[in-house]
Amino acid sequence: MLTTAWLAGKGFDIERLRFGLRTALASCLALVVAWSLGLEHPQWSAMTVWAASQPVRELMVEKSLYRMAGTLVGTAVGLLLLTVAGDSLPWLVIGLALWVGLCAGAGNALYSLLSYGALLSGYSAAMVALLGSADSLGTLALGADRLLTVLVGVVMALLVGLLFTPGARRSELEEQGRRCTTRVLHQLAAQLGSRRHPGAQAPSDLLVDIALLEAQLEPSAAGSRRARHSARTQRTILAALTAALLWMRRRGRAGTASPAVERAVHAAALAMDRAAPLPEVAGHLQRAQALAGPDDPALTQVLERLGDALLARQRFRDTGRARRQGNRPGLLRHRDWVHARHAMLRTTGVLLVVGLAWAATGWPAGAYVMLGTAVMVTLFSTLENPAWMMRHVLLWQAIAALLALTVRWLLWPLASAEWQLIALLAPFILVTVIPFAHRRTQNGTVDYVMVLLLLSQPALPLVGTFSHSLGVALAVVAGPLLALIAFRLIFPTSARHRQRRLEAMMLNELEALARQGTPERAAVWEARLYHRVMQLVHWSHRRGDATQRVVDGSLAALTLGETLQALQHHGEQADAATRRRLAASLRRLGRLRQSPQEAAAALERLARTLAYRQQVALALQSRHTARLLRANQAFFQQAS
Structure with a gap:
């Protein structure tokens, strides 16, 4: 205990230290096993252990399976490319x-470990095709060696991981979700009535808690289909809570509901607080929904959404499956297609430039430059700020290259047997644990051991020249350097870029809804909106910005979407003159991002027309939406 406390006081993450030690030992074990089996590249098995190991057992098992599948696909494609291209570099x-x-591109569009599998399929093909052109092995022999070494690494990672890695702590996430639901229900009851809940948070603060919880659900969903269904139902509850918080933000303190509605919601909050069965909580919400009735359709929809989400969670607990209920499409997750397209174009363009330069110059180490670049621009493209991470990766890869040269030219010449080569390499693998576990040095340390192993071929007799080894080492280190330049100059990405892009996608769909709105399109937009709000709050919080701007902007977007639906529904029943005015206003709203002020003015003019034709409720809704557009002009203009 004293040692653990001392290490923690010195800046070490104890859990990460234990995980790193397990992984380093498994990596050395995989290296020994692969060498004992006579594989051509035993160091690849040790590399696979570092790639497949995870601090949670379920995540490790699923990642290992995806690694095998991605390697199989990548190896097949690499062999196909070698066969088709022949001698044409x-x-x-x-x-x-x-x-x-x-x-x-696929890896950046997908979620979960499907993303990892897609990325791995890309750079596994590069390892087979490029090292196949650089080494003396034949095409099929190289492919077989790659598959077997990966299999050995995965088996060693699983063996050590299943024995010593803890399971996922899903109950903690469920408890966090229960506490979030309790706080939102107490806040909703307080806003519906006159009572004040002690310790109440602002809706924007509650949204931050919900966004942070939603970000933790993806890793917890690994390991089984039940875990994925569990995360899906939890995410649906979080979306319903987001809808409730936006409703509270819109309503403010203007008026209270009937005491009976407030008491029913308060009873639901108390039931959730004492961890009552979810059907009991949903029953209180259904009673509140019935009492609210048609007088407050927005509140009724919020209560219905939350009650349905809680019942869906209970059905999952009973059956182990998450099923869509009712006519509502439920929660649709945001996918950043623009970022995926940028990643695809960036990767393709950079590899074409690097590869064709290699083909033109004929540099023998050019294959390693392209390989390192391929790994870096794919694997790190999913990060929030890949350029920042590349600086750490570049530093650690340079250290690894220097140590690999030291091992090869100063230590290995002292060995007389291959087992001695492995014994001399092992300490340099084990020492990875120290920087890996320290909070100041942990970023990029896995790349140190990866490059060290990539550049270390434990086989006798030792061949090659120092100049060749130096050239290969420089070529490998050139990969993160080129990736750093690419991430900074070609479609640069960061939390700010992702947030702005997400806002732009929200408004792009609103403009499409204004131009060609249908009930189905509107339902899909709303179902995706709540996950996008959680993502926006998450990105804003990560950047350290106040979340109020994105909350108010999201509320304005939601209100505009509801107004568009109401206007289009009215247009189906209106007279010809009103339809023409409606169509003109909707066309202007279809160019919302060009000038939010002009869009607001168009809504105000339309409101006057609707009021003249005795459509008072719709006129008030249009005027209110226009005010929100003016008040949140910065949100709409920054997203353009």
């Missing part, structure tokens, strides 16, 4: 650049 480069770029 330019065609090999073009085919590889297109494939890796496609995998990078």
